[in-house]
Amino acid sequence: MNWTVAGRVGAAAAAAALTVSIAACGNSNDSTTAEQTETPTSTATASTTTARPELLPLGAEAPINTDGFALRVAVLSFDPAAAPDAPAPPGGGHWTAAEVRTCVDTAPKQVTVNWSPWSAVDTTDGRYPTSDVTYNQFPLPEYPIGSEPVNVGDCVRGWVVFPVTDGAVINRVRYAPNNSVTATWNVADAPPPTYIPPTTPVEPEPTSVVEDTAEAPVEQPAPASGGVTAVGQPCSSPSSIGVDVNTGDNIVCVFMGAGGGNVWVQTAPIVGVNNVGDPCNDGDNVSRTPDGKAIMCVQGEWMYGP
Known part of the structure; x- marks a missing residue:
């Protein structure tokens, strides 16, 4: 038991x-x-x-x-x-x-x-x-x-x-x-008990998400024929090939860094059509891809220029 x-x-x-x-x-x-507890005795005259x-x-x-x-x-x-x-x-x-x-x-x-x-x-x-x-x-x-x-x-x-x-x-x-x-x-002088009231779970306040509003640069096509396409003028599509309106020579759109942006620059003669990654001779300087982008021969391989 x-x-x-x-x-x-x-x-x-x-x-x-x-x-x-x-x-x-x-x-x-x-x-x-x-x-x-009190216990009576067996006598009638006294109790203990x-x-x-x-x-x-x-x-x-x-x-x-x-x-x-x-x-x-x-x-x-x-x-x-x-x-x-x-x-x-x-x-x-x-x-x-x-x-x-x-x-x-x-x-x-x-x-x-x-x-x-x-x-x-x-x-x-x-x-x-x-x-x-x-x-x-x-x-x-x-x-x-x-x-x-x-x-x-x-x-x-x-x-x-x-x-x-x-x-x-x-x-x-x-x-x-x-x-x-x-x-x-x-318990006559017992202090009042201290109760800890139950707490109500507090829902965390939603944190506002700040989206990055900076827009990625939108690639613009090279100016159409007859536009301002000349060495030193801004352009919008790196590696694009254009014709200098002043000289008639081929020029290439090159990104000049965050402070310079995209600018038309002079280029060596553009020869033939090749694909990026194809082998090349060190004597070859500049060529173009099938879609019209300028590429350079660097260490025996065609790649996009600077």
Whole structure:
């Protein structure tokens, strides 16, 4: 059988099972975790009461050591007005909540945890068990409301929620998996919990893309016959062959660099028709391609000129 820290569903059976596993080795020396209750004597003339154990401060761990089990239980924070946006408790009132933690150091059997061992206690000793229902508006992370296993060496932390009568002042949170194991924390002066509200993902603003508006130079055809085609005049199509209007000699359109642009220049006599890449003799200077572009013989190969 698994060792269960009580259970909300079938609380009586779970508490009985827990009593078998914990109370078997419980004794009066567990003064840090056991809450002693008033016990009447057999005489009619006197009675003896035991002192209530010291309340633990928030954050303090109560060691639970019994029957081979070693646990550490703590109340970390308290909210007297939790989940204000949640539906009201079925019996009326409002919600309070405690943030608790359970750590399992050693265990001969599996340990499971849930809300059932926890209760809230008011200034008049009224006790309020944990809620039988859960809502999305309850604080997160939520302590396991149903029995969930905790491995040795692990801890589980979260909020347990209590329905409380309006007007009740809660000053204690109690942990009691059975009658022989109890621990109580003082929450009367608990600072208000700090919740980190969920953040809404922010969509990144679209980044405007600046397109390069610089236009690529548009190659213009060489001026038609009769235009201004002369050495030193601008031209538009590099390697194009033209005729100087002043001399009648062949001229070639050459790109002179970013600062000079395309300009008509003088050329050596243009001889024959060849293709770019064809072999040539070093004595050959300038020829033309089948489509009318000027090419030069450089290191035994026809190629476009400068």
